Amino acid sequence: MAEPQVLSPVSCVPVITIDGPGGAGKGTISRLLARRLGYAWLESGALYRALALAASRQRVALDDVVGLSDLAGWLDVRFTTDVHDRAHILLAGQEVTDTLRAEACGDAASRLAAIPAVRTALLSRQRGFRRPPGLVAEGRDMGSVVFPDARLKIFLTASLKERARRRYKQLLDQGIGANLNDLLNELAGRDERDAARSVAPLRPSEDAVIIDSTGLGIDEVLARVLRLADDV
Ligand code: C5P
Secondary structure, three states: OOOOOOOOHHHHOOEEEEEOOOOOOHHHHHHHHHHHHOOEEEEHHHHHHHHHHHHHHOOOOOOOHHHHHHHHHHOOEEEEEOOOOOEEEEEOOEEOHHHHHOHHHHHHHHHHOOOHHHHHHHHHHHHOOOOOOOEEEEEOOHHHHHOOOOOEEEEEEOOHHHHHHHHHHHHHHOOOOOOHHHHHHHHHHHHHHHHHOOOOOOOOOOOOEEEEOOOOOHHHHHHHHHHHHHHO
């Protein structure tokens, strides 16, 4: 007879995953959702971006598999929130929130994210964000690899043009200069690389609910996600 499965307390903590391509609105929606539910929030892309920044600062090349996986193992990155509920990311104690948003950082992140040993080194760190009363985790493989037992899995997407426009506006709002055409090409290149890699490729898991947010406002998407969260 099969042994009864004993669930550890952490696996009882509910997780909602939001995966999808860059610029689809995952960051905004997952942060708002986490706030509404009182859950913790994991922006997994920031971990890959922070690793890319640390690698560039320490002159570890993007094809140095051993150097990058070592760095991923002891990466000193911390996520904090200020009194206005704004997220801040610290690398080795230094604020890097805006630096991480630059498309060059996203591009480097997507290159090192294709290395299996790097992904393995970041796995337990990501799972460590799961704590009561729950977690909203956003990225590319949250539902498929990191939290396969998530209570609700969403794949949030939008047309390439709309995603480039949103990224453009987001960067300008943060005072970071950008060119719409360059952004469109960079996002397209990153999507292609993320979808084509052999480990954790960007694609909806079979049990994910797909939401196309093209033409939808933040409030409409959030309302849809909240309804789905209520139903599970
Ligand atoms: O989501 P964001 O644009 O910050 O992610 C930057 C890059 O990090 C992505 O293009 C992707 O290659 C990688 N990434 C990943 N898996 C995740 C989150 C991000 O491979 N869970």
